[in-house]
Amino acid sequence: MSILEQRTQDSVSGGKSLTETLEKVMRQIEYHCFTDLRRNRIDPFYTELCLVIAEVLVLNPESTLKINGVLMYAPVVQEVYLQLRNDHVRLVFQNFHCVSTRIYNIKAYLRTALYNVVFELESNYINEYNSL
Numbered sequence: 001m002s003i004l005e006q007r008t009q010d011s012v013s014g015g016k017s018l019t020e021t022l023e024k025v026m027r028q029i030e031y032h033c034f035t036d037l038r039r040n041r042i043d044p045f046y047t048e049l050c051l052v053i054a055e056v057l058v059l060n061p062e063s064t065l066k067i068n069g070v071l072m073y074a075p076v077v078q079e080v081y082l083q084l085r086n087d088h089v090r091l092v093f094q095n096f097h098c099v100s101t102r103i104y105n106i107k108a109y110l111r112t113a114l115y116n117v118v119f120e121l122e123s124n125y126i127n128e129y130n131s132l
Helices: 003-011 018-028 043-057 074-081 084-100 106-130
Strands: 064-067 072-074
Touching: 003 043, 003 072, 018 043, 043 072, 043 074, 043 106, 064 074, 064 106, 084 106
Parallel strands: none
Antiparallel strands: 064 072
């Protein structure tokens, strides 16, 4: 194990490294499905989303973070993030690209969007269908 890997391992909760967690997140959301066949590459935005998810998942249980401007304990947010799947991430991607105003804290926006999408995915599909 390299010094960098050891430092990363020592600095995160419960010995979970960010790299290991990132790999698990990529499997969880089926990252490979985001390949754009025309360009034969994955949009970097999906990689950023995976990093945001992984970062939250390695937080210590005593940590807090803001979601929708509300301070929440990390284990609550982690429990919700563990439910994220491919469709959730696609919806966050679509919604992000529809935003017409400047987002000043993109990381906070994405954390909130990822948290909320777990609760809103089905309602979004119903809403889309009803608005046709």
